[in-house]
Amino acid sequence: xxxxxxxxxxxxxxxxxxxxxxxxxxxxxxxxxxxxxxxxxxxxxxxxxxxxxxxxxxxxxxxxxxxxxxxxxxxxxxxxxxxxxxxxxxxxxxxxxxxxxxxxxxxxxxxxxxxxxxxxxxxxxxxxxxxxxxxxxxxxxxxxxxxxxxxxxxxxxxxxxxxxxxxxxxxxxxxxxxxxxxxxxxxxxxxxxxxxxxxxxxxxxxxxxxxxxxxxxxxxxxxxxxxxxxxxxxxxxxxxxxxxxxxxxxxxxxxxxxxxxxxxxxxx
Numbered sequence: 001x002x003x004x005x006x007x008x009x010x011x012x013x014x015x016x017x018x019x020x021x022x023x024x025x026x027x028x029x030x031x032x033x034x035x036x037x038x039x040x041x042x043x044x045x046x047x048x049x050x051x052x053x054x055x056x057x058x059x060x061x062x063x064x065x066x067x068x069x070x071x072x073x074x075x076x077x078x079x080x081x082x083x084x085x086x087x088x089x090x091x092x093x094x095x096x097x098x099x100x101x102x103x104x105x106x107x108x109x110x111x112x113x114x115x116x117x118x119x120x121x122x123x124x125x126x127x128x129x130x131x132x133x134x135x136x137x138x139x140x141x142x143x144x145x146x147x148x149x150x151x152x153x154x155x156x157x158x159x160x161x162x163x164x165x166x167x168x169x170x171x172x173x174x175x176x177x178x179x180x181x182x183x184x185x186x187x188x189x190x191x192x193x194x195x196x197x198x199x200x201x202x203x204x205x206x207x208x209x210x211x212x213x214x215x216x217x218x219x220x221x222x223x224x225x226x227x228x229x230x231x232x233x234x235x236x237x238x239x240x241x242x243x244x245x246x247x248x249x250x251x252x253x254x255x256x257x258x259x260x261x262x263x264x265x266x267x268x
Contacts, residue, residue, distance in 0.1 A: 020116035022169040030166055039120045040162065043155045046127070050152030059145030067138035067146035071153035076202040078133040079161070083198040084211065090229055099240045101125065107241060110228055111249055113190040114169045120162055130154040164201045188215050191252075193222040226250060 020033060034040055059067065086092075092102035105125055108118040131151060138150025167174065168186040182201060189197040196211045196218075197203065206212035224231070227250055235242040242248050 021112075022114040022116055022119070022166060023171040024114075025116075025170060027170065027172060030170055033116060034163055034166060037120055039123055039126070040159060042123055042127075043159050047152045047155045050148045050155070054145050054148040054152070057144040057148065059142030059149065063142030063146050064149045067141045067150040068153045070137045070141060071134045071150040072157065074133060074137060075154060075157045075161075076199060077205050078129070079200070080198050080202075080205040080209070082129065083200070084209075088194065088198075088228060093230055093234070093238050093241050096240050099238070100244060103241050103244055107228055107230065107245075110190065110194065110226055111245075116166070119165060119169065121158075126158060130158060161201050168200070185212075185214075188213070191225060193218050194225045194228060195222060226252070 022030065025033070054064075058064070087102075087106040089102075092098045093107075101122075104118070105122050108115070112118075131154075134150040134154035135147045138147040140146075142149065164179075164182065165186075167179065168183045174180050174183060182203075185197045185203055186200055192215050193213070196213045197206055198211055199206045203212050227248060230238075230241055230248065231250075232248055235248060
């Protein structure tokens with residue numbers, strides 16, 4: 001099938017059955033896609049349930065505000081540590097039952113950072129993580145109402161995180177300097193060296209933990225920036241991600257797309 005025929009067939013599918021690439025989308029198209037994605041709808045629905053729960057089991061104003069503040073403060077650290085030590089780990093691909101999760105929640109995103117379908121987190125991993133990070137501290141501060149307030153805050157923070165993450169891959173230059181800074185650091189993580197700038201929307205903990213960098217500070221591009229270290233040699237011992245992916249791709253994703261062979265196999 002020709003490329004034009006493939007694009008036409010794709011355009012006839014329901015919205016989220018098509019392929020979407022942020023470097024080909026406008027901001028308006030992104031906003032429409034964002035609010036139609038099932039994960040965002042799920043986060044907002046769960047937030048609404050938190051509000052209802054809080055109405056039945058309210059916390060006093062100060063504990064409620066404390067629970068919200070705690071969730072806001074703890075969120076960047078939790079996601080930084082998860083990003084660095086879980087998503088960028090080299091142990092998940094070694095387990096046949098874990099490698100599909102690792103492939104879905106991060107390997108695919110680094111293979112093609114602009115592919116919107118794999119940019120959003122998977123609900124079966126994000127929701128439990130948000131709950132574990134926020135509900136206990138919220139409960140300690142404000143009981144059941146505090147737990148609901150903290151969990152709801154974590155869910156809304158995730159919505160913000162996901163939207164800003166999309167913005168960082170969108171083909172436009174933000175007007176605000178702080179968003180430009182955020183976008184530049186994150187693009188360096190994806191296209192120059194994945195071993196740093198883990199914060200995505202907040203680089204405070206990168207500075208504290210010594211993982212913050214600017215491109216000028218690192219003389220060489222990482223050889224594993226697109227495959228996270230999962231290469232042909234690794235696949236000889238741990239083949240499951242390669243089998244799930246139909247091969248191992250390397251190099252810039254747009255250049256790979258131009259050299260993709262007619263069988264649909266990705267060139268190495």
